[in-house]
Amino acid sequence: MIEVKDVTKSYGPIEALAGVSLDIHQGEIVGLLGPNGAGKTTLMKILTGYLQPDGGTVTIDGLDVLTHTRAIQARIGYLPENAPLYPELSVQAYLKLMADLREIPEAEQPRRLSEAIVATSLQDRLTQPIGTLSKGFRQRVGLAQAILHKPKFLVFDEPTVGLDPTQIVEIRRLIKRLSQESTILFSTHILSEVEALCDRVIIILNGQIKADQRLSTLAATADAILVLQDRQRDVEAALAGLAHVRTVEPLQTADAFPAYRIVGTDASDNDLCPAIYDLARQRNWPLRELRRDVRTLESVFNLLATGG
Template sequence: MSKKTTYFFQEGWMITIQDLSKSYGNIHAIQEINLQIGQGEIVGLLGPNGAGKTTLIKILTGFLQPDQGQVFIDTVDVIKSPHLAQEKIGYLPENAPLYPELNVYEYLQMMADLRHIPQIEQESVIREAICAVKLENDYSRPIKQLSKGMRQRVGLSQAILHKPKLLILDEPTVGLDPTQLVEIRSLLKNLAKNCTILFSTHILPEVEMLCDRVVILLNGKLKADANLADLAKTNHAILILDEQRPDIQKELLSLKGVKAVEVQKTNGPFGIYQIQGNSEVDLTPQIYHLAIQKDWPVRELRRDVPTLESVFNDLAVAA
């Protein structure tokens, strides 16, 4: 007998995902995902190809039915009322379907018609979207004449045309040059003042520069969900000794607040120890006192703040 799950929606969350699973034959695309994203957050959705990001986005946007679970977008049940949920979502796919022969304004007129925006409101709505993405000087140009960065702005403008509460962006910075990256980041931060943004990518530095929070999918499972500010507070330390000793790892594990100690392999005589803490407290003072007490030949002792890349790589190896 399958386990029955009681689903609920909590006020204040833009996205609520409960026990969400989807399989394609014997392949488990996503497995029992539980996630809540608050209003006004910029959340990075990370994972390698095949991790389940695309499947999750298709379910969130109402284009794919899950095998089990529930999804709410701002109180709307996506599975029961996909069209109503889609009214609250602006979506920019990785390869936005633009029409190169149209100019920017004509393209947005077409998208406004598809969104059923009343004719009497279209001019003001379109101009507001154009200004939001800083295309005021280019709205009469054919899309085929625009750079990739400017075409991404056009894609963003159609995504915000109907003033959505949630923006879902799939790889929005792929292929952009450094100047275009800075411009798109700035635009997204401004847009986040009025909506929640879920940002799917495999480019870790973009998440660090843009997002408040990161969600990591691996093999269809939710492996991490953390605020980037909290990640920076994670307490690790690196201890390097002039020689390797068999008792060091055990001694370090005896310290208060130490969760794990990894001995790194070296070709030389040095002993290198990566110490993981279970709180925000800096471990280096008590490691230093222990080293003095035990007369360890310390070459280097420093606090080690993990990067998003190191966290991602550790999870990938463990998976």
């Protein structure tokens, strides 16, 4: 549905995007993750036709963004980090204005407005001036205008920034519901946001894509965690002698049981657990826990950020 090839963008001496390439397929929820200044907002503005790249191409539904900007924008719902709201207008008046600007036919507007209002739970705020709404409800108004025209593709830039925990949960639920009908790309620097909403994550650092994988693949490792009921002799040496084991690291646990991380030598498709289980049976080790280790998104992000 979306294809980005070798996109570059600079602001004077600052290179915001350095040859970014990615594909987003229909029906996906993709999280664009990175620290402030990584290039997330620049990429989103290019995708939505609000900013021209210095080089590279962007196509959506087979149309080039530079030559078919209006046609593509008609298929996109966009919520920038600071939603372009008019504080003096009521919620209802603002959404009606946006429906007119989106050229939604008058006969369809009541249904479209009603669907967007219900989806964002704004029924009790329709006559209230936008300027008097809380941050959370202003975000909902921004989301409502983004989905009025039933776009095929939704772009959200930091949709939960500045919200309290309750509002964040509500916005996450809404994004999940919207994903049933639209492909969604949203940017964030909040790791838990991606873990809660996405199957796939794109990590961008210093204008370059450092990872583009499904969360399950990104989290997988070749390592295993072993916890025993009590201490045994020569455990580390025995584990280190297994095939595909690089190192064995003792772990500190809250309950003081002897624990070890067995670090594998191969890619994440090599599971060490069966061999460890066979060894434990042969040595009569009192097994308390054996599982494949997984990396958190935070550890993956920090590893990439530090060049590990």
